[in-house]
Amino acid sequence: NAGVMQNPRHLVRRRGQEARLRCSPMKGHSHVYWYRQLPEEGLKFMVYLQKENIIDESGMPKERFSAEFPKEGPSILRIQQVVRGDSAAYFCASSPTRSNEKLFFGSGTQLSVL
């Protein structure tokens, strides 16, 4: 049973470009969470999604960031017009139910903005 798959592992973008980060949850998991780890900071919650629904986006920046988890296909975290401050490791996690006591994390996407 494959774990949480994130791609790409590394993404380099120039300022102003768009970044698309993908996350395929574990088989059977319908709950997806995105976290961001800025340099020298802890992991910060961004958004929690269930299939086709955003449940909690209280950690998402108000502008340029969006997330989706369509009925078919991976969850996508999209960052428009990236800036240097967006450089970070973005982690996706999944769980089979909302009440699950643990999250299964992917290996992350390291975004570097030049």
Added chain:
Amino acid sequence: SQELEQSPQSLIVQEGKNLTINCTSSKTLYGLYWYKQKYGEGLIFLMMLQKGGEEKSHEKITAKLDEKKQQSSLHITASQPSHAGIYLCGADAINTGTASKLTFGTGTRLQVTL
């Protein structure tokens, strides 16, 4: 908002030695999660504590949550090189009763020397 402080920030121990990592919260912890992050990889779930005074063990790792539920410690007995990595504590900040929205500490970087 809840803050989690981990100490020490980094730790170098000789193989075979015991060590303790602490996680202190500014507010009551409703659920406390310990994860391990290997360099460049995702997080691996270690343990979850919920009740004051609770203690759990897995192999050579023991975690405790104090009675007041504002501090947790992670103790490793007879450390091995495989224990090296970054240890993160995460908290269920708003008493969701789940891991759906965690606040993480900044981590403790552990190195184990031969």
